[in-house]
Amino acid sequence: MKFKAVAFCRIVLLSGLIVLPFAITWAEETTLPREKLVSIFPNAKSFTEKKADLTPEKVASIEAEIGTKLHPKDLKPTFYIAFNENKKPIGLALLLEVKGPNGVISGGVGLDMTGKVVKVDIHKHSEVAGVANDEFLQQFNGKGIDDKFKVGEDIEPLAGAQVASQAVALMPKKTLAISYALFLKRPAKAEEDAPETIEPEDLKEVMAMMKDEYDLIRAYFQKGDNRDKEAAVKAAKQLGKHAELIADFEPPKNPNNTEEYTYFREQFHDTIHEFTQTLATEGISERTQKQWQEVIDLVNKVHLRFSVEEVELDEDLN
Ligand code: HEM
Numbered sequence: 112m113k114f115k116a117v118a119f120c121r122i123v124l125l126s127g128l129i130v131l132p133f134a135i136t137w138a139e140e141t142t143l144p145r146e147k148l149v150s151i152f153p154n155a156k157s158f159t160e161k162k163a164d165l166t167p168e169k170v171a172s173i174e175a176e177i178g179t180k181l182h183p184k185d186l187k188p189t190f191y192i193a194f195n196e197n198k199k200p201i202g203l204a205l206l207l208e209v210k211g212p213n214g215v216i217s218g219g220v221g222l223d224m225t226g227k228v229v230k231v232d233i234h235k236h237s238e239v240a241g242v243a244n245d246e247f248l249q250q251f252n253g254k255g256i257d258d259k260f261k262v263g264e265d266i267e268p269l270a271g272a273q274v275a276s277q278a279v280a281l282m283p284k285k286t287l288a289i290s291y292a293l294f295l296k297r298p299a300k301a302e303e304d305a306p307e308t309i310e311p312e313d314l315k316e317v318m319a320m321m322k323d324e325y326d327l328i329r330a331y332f333q334k335g336d337n338r339d340k341e342a343a344v345k346a347a348k349q350l351g352k353h354a355e356l357i358a359d360f361e362p363p364k365n366p367n368n369t370e371e372y373t374y375f376r377e378q379f380h381d382t383i384h385e386f387t388q389t390l391a392t393e394g395i396s397e398r399t400q401k402q403w404q405e406v407i408d409l410v411n412k413v414h415l416r417f418s419v420e421e422v423e424l425d426e427d428l429n
Pocket of ligand 1: 321354
């Protein structure tokens with residue numbers, strides 16, 4: 112999750128090319144919200160601004176990331192880039208507004224060169240006083256694009272002000288999502304998004320891969336510990352991916368019943384997909400337990416119809 116200096120240099124270069132030549136950009140400094148920027152980057156020696164435009168695709172991806180609609184004002188964000196005395200960029204800031212339960216909350220968020228939040232400031236609000244206090248705001252520092260910014264999970268809300276706390280948490284989350292959508296490249300996520308490199312030789316190999324994932328999910332339900340949810344969701348996703356490989360092989364029994372076999376494959380695909388989605392939001396719940404049972408019932412049916420050998424999925428447990 113390195114927030115590359117290159118990215119900033121690109122912003123700086125662009126601001127020089129598109130907005131105005133450097134000398135004039137410096138001269139413009141007086142029109143910048145200097146006080147607000149200095150509060151975020153007290154060590155900065157100068158600032159420049161870069162206006163950006165969000166395409167509908169970027170808006171869609173940002174909204175998916177933050178889980179809510181962007182404000183019309185967010186669609187043309189103005190970034191402020193902070194420089195040190197050697198004219199090296201040290202971070203960027205965005206001034207923005209969110210809707211609190213009692214009205215608009217406005218503030219500023221700074222990110223450092225590694226893409227981590229360095230400061231959240233609140234400028235105006237009609238909520239409890241605590242939302243503007245460092246004590247509350249400092250918890251955002253050091254967080255990055257992969258953090259949830261979710262009250263009750265990684266954000267400690269102000270007593271009795273859950274909704275306002277969540278609204279403030281949206282500021283750094285939005286800043287990160289917009290910055291990454293515009294300038295910053297996320298490195299490919301670990302394993303999960305990596306292309307599948309193992310090419311199974313036969314159906315038994317596919318099944319062996321699926322069995323590992325199946326066992327992990329089964330253990331998750333048996334243990335009943337939702338701290339393992341992430342691993343279970345990952346296994347469910349992999350299970351869906353690996354199931355796609357089934358189509359490359361003929362079943363050893365009833366190989367001519369292709370329609371029925373295809374039906375089972377599609378059913379499995381849909382059921383596991385739905386299960387994965389629900390699991391990601393609900394973890395262990397009545398619904399996910401029911402969906403998991405549906406997966407098992409389906410798999411048992413397929414095995415009966417298309418495997419010569421008896422397949423006992425839970426043979427290693429009593
Ligand atoms: C949770 C999902 C699944 C698991 C954990 C699983 C697991 C297994 C296991 C352990 C075997 C025995 C492999 C062996 O004898 O070495 C097997 C065989 C088989 N499975 Fe699955 N399976 C799953 C889903 C499916 C689905 C969705 C299909 C087809 C639509 C399928 C079709 C078959 C067939 C045809 C065989 C016999 C393979 C052979 O003997 O060559 N399985 N499965």
